Amino acid sequence: MVPVVLINSLPVTQISAFYALFMTQAAGRLVADGIASHAPNLSVAMSLFELGCQNRVPESCFHLGGAAMVLAKENDKSTNSEKSPNPTGSNDSSRLRVEAFKAWMEGCKLGHEFCCRNIAKMYSNGDGVEMDELKAKDFLLKADQLATHNNVTHTSTTNTAVNKTGT
Template identity: 30%
Template sequence: MAYNLKSESEVKEYVKNLGIEYRFGCYSEKKPEVCHLLADFLESIKKDYEKAGKVYKNNCDEYKYGKSCLKYGTYSLLGKGTKKSDFKVAYDYFEKGCNLGEPDCCLNQGLLLITKNDRPELEQDVIRGMKLLQKACSGKNANACYYLSGMYIVGVKKSDTSSNSTDKSKSDQFDVPKDMKKAFQYALEGCNLGNMYSCANLSQMYAKGDGVAKDDKLAEKYKNVALEMQKDVQSNKTLTFQEGLS
């Protein structure tokens, strides 16, 4: 049936039927991708975050659908549709999604481990966190590649290293020593995957000869690539319903 989406009554009918279709596909046909769409529908159209969260959680637990693990992990982290924020629950669902091959989950799980926090239930572990970022980057997550590049650009100091320490060598003070060659490699990968900040960093590396041979032409090339990406972001700020499945 064709709907006239300029008619308010027909729009309401369309939305109602869409909800019925998603519920049937999820609960009767037990299709994980449709359950995820049902949760998206409850979130975006109905604004019922509690019900949406329950559907995401069940779809992750019962049907092992990685994108739903990502959503429920995010809900738990933000306290959205739940009574309060719970970093440990968020971490557990990001871990489930990562193990199911969802790169965004690996990114979030890694960032929770890398970020310094005062939560006893989630101990900081930079090295393990970086391995998860590497897994996410290998899974074509551009942001993970960018974060890895940034960590190698500046290095990551040990949390217990005193600024006036004299009994340790400089390299011993770092969990992750500065490494501009690795920084360049991850920046290149991030840029190729569409991260404009990685492209901007590439431009600077080529301009200065950091981690790669100095090359003014390539510096200008990646500067222009980053600027084009910035224009695209500014001119295309809308999100499309159902794009979470792409």
């Protein structure tokens, strides 16, 4: 269970830092979803998610990895659809996949179940990392342990989660 921080017991400087971290996460979501600027901009959102992830906000790590992977796949499509090969396109895709891996790895270390599942999938598919079924199983096991610890059970292979307490 995540420890609860009582805001009223923190000094003003820590309260400001606490809110700044979560506001960074919120701002990143608004930009990524296109609500803040009326058009989604993952590149801008990534810098906000990166700040949150660097400051140990697991959800920011999750979204940073997701944004990097979306951009990598978009880059793959644009590189494959061009008549002449783009020599930097695959490098950008590789760099973005490494960034996704690092972000999800950090999120997994911070206890974010879906970051662990995404790392497992990367190892299982060899997407951005060398295929390694043993590592994939290890990260899937860690994700399952986090789900159990957080009182969540997955009801199907589509990873639909339900709270065991019924609330």
